[in-house]
Amino acid sequence: MRSRDTEKTIRELQQFMREHEDEITDEDSIHRLAMVFMPQHNSRLQPKQTEPEDASDYLELAEAASSGEL
Numbered sequence: 001m002r003s004r005d006t007e008k009t010i011r012e013l014q015q016f017m018r019e020h021e022d023e024i025t026d027e028d029s030i031h032r033l034a035m036v037f038m039p040q041h042n043s044r045l046q047p048k049q050t051e052p053e054d055a056s057d058y059l060e061l062a063e064a065a066s067s068g069e070l
Helices: 003-018 027-045 057-065
Strands: none
Touching: 003 027, 003 057
16 A cells, blocks of 8 residues: 555545544543454445546556656
């Protein structure tokens, strides 16, 4: 997983936690929520998209092109 992908996943996890903050009572509840989030997140993953969504996607494509990964 690339660092930009990791950053996106972390932002999505943080958003998920904010949406479920009323369920957070202790460290175990945080862990349970994370364990709910990850399968949902992974099921949304698709093969590499062809259309960039934001500036970081364009940067990633440019870096891949310059390193010959494309």
